Amino acid sequence: MRASAAGPGLSFRHALPLETVAVEGLPEHAVPAFEAAFETVCTTVGYFREEPAETWRVEGVREQGADDEELAGALALAALVSGIEAPPLLRTDTEAEGWLARTVTAFPEQPVGRRFLVRPTHLPDTTTYGRHVLRLDAGLAFGSGEHASTQGCLRALEAVAHRRPRRILDLGSGSGILALAAIGLLKRRVIATDIEPWSVRICAENARLNAVPHLMRAILADGWRNPDVRAPGPYDLIFANILARPLCAMAKHLAANLAPDGTAILAGLLGSQARMVLAAHRRRGLVLERRIDVGAWTTLVLRRR
Template sequence: MALSHRFARPLETIALEGVPEHAVPAFEAAFQTICATVGYFREEPAETWRIEGVREQGADDTELAGALALAALMTGFETPELLRAETEADGWLARTITAFPEQPVGRRFLIRPTHVPNPVTYGRVVLRLDAGLAFGSGEHASTQGCLLAFERVALRRPRRILDLGSGSGILALAAAKLLHRHVLATDIEPWSVRVCAENARMNGQAQRMRASLADGWRSPRVRGPYDLVFANILARPLCAMAKHLAANLAPGGTAILAGLLGTQARMVLAAHRRCGLRLERRLDVGPWTTLVLRRDSR
């Protein structure tokens, strides 16, 4: 789906200011429920954050209000006044295209948006997708951290793979294309599942990737055991699901966890250590952290 097809209606930018660092992931996720693209910016000298999202004008605010209320409940931060401004679609699209060029990640991957040419590329796995269609277009530090962690984990050649909370499906795509394995990609949002399936077809991986609607580990179709689980979600849901993750990892299996700030890493790690998983590696990309955890082979 081209970016220009996505924005036939006028756009508006919505924003929250003064968001404390620990609340950024939750409010960013709330914006992602209704916004085509979301960004966050550190406010100096207060060391708080501004979160911005672009969406179509006239969209129903009910879903956003519910998502913001949930974020406030999770973080204890009362939602400030929502700021709104009109945004010219053509100008925003041009800026988005400029801001989302072809992007190499690590030694193995190349993220290539659909507005640039797609020549045969040797030495890298090309992941073809657009920014703003669903979370996970490669520009976010948590996605980059997962791909960097996966480069090393891929050397073990895991066979049974799950991308939990897949968003755009970028991590499932990386696994399917690099390892030539079947991958299950699940998300709680129907829109994300549709985008994930579209990206699988666009990348020639429709036979290997299965995009499915599921609420975490609650669906029977998600049950393991898995040799590799990606979970690029948020810190508190990761903690809440630690027991289920450990139960669904095969002996010797690996979990790549992200969507957490560096200040939240200790909390997430402690929850998973209590369930018998051990830390193999930690990667920090800016303020965001990726944890690589393993279950003992015995």
């Protein structure tokens, strides 16, 4: 998965002497601080999740050598705020036209399952029959549908949509793609929550892109600790596309906030971790209804009887 923010300041009509500057191996909590650091001197900033280590790479494009001292200071401050050792700065020459082409081709239109089509905003919004179109900004693509765990969740949603769940929660929403899919397919209001402020911002922006801000409530929350997450429950459908260990840790709270006969779609876990996650939720009274494997990644569809 990746996310990036692109600004208008760089002109791509001429081959400017550009370079890409980057840092790698960041923990997720450090991404916003390093994003802000790069934004001090770079017009275009991107952040990418590195698998399987689950660390992040943050990069920016700027004119070669521009504002070196300012960038060094901003990166040192980001490391201090994040409580990590400052990573080395990586530099590569980048042709303007080549960078733009890489950004566009990295996020193509893609069908997912039988009923969804993820369409980036740099492509024309043509009429599409037989699929629900999810519009996502190529510059705001965290959870763009390309990752196997997201695809598994979308396929799981197709399989349970006939139950017409009314109260829906997307826990750890990222871009909000799963919330948008549920809104498009079920025409229901969805609460989308994430622990990171930048994810909540992106989620709300994507809701506006898809003309459904009135059906999505994007809130900043640390999982089930927030009363704004618990109060609208119990939920008929809960998405939790996170990671295996946090899913296990939250099993008790998820089960407590899932309505009788409700469905939980869990993802972000490798196939080798599925047994561990399933065991944690079985202890709380949930049963396995379906398992969806996409490559090395697994999605579990659980139900509360």
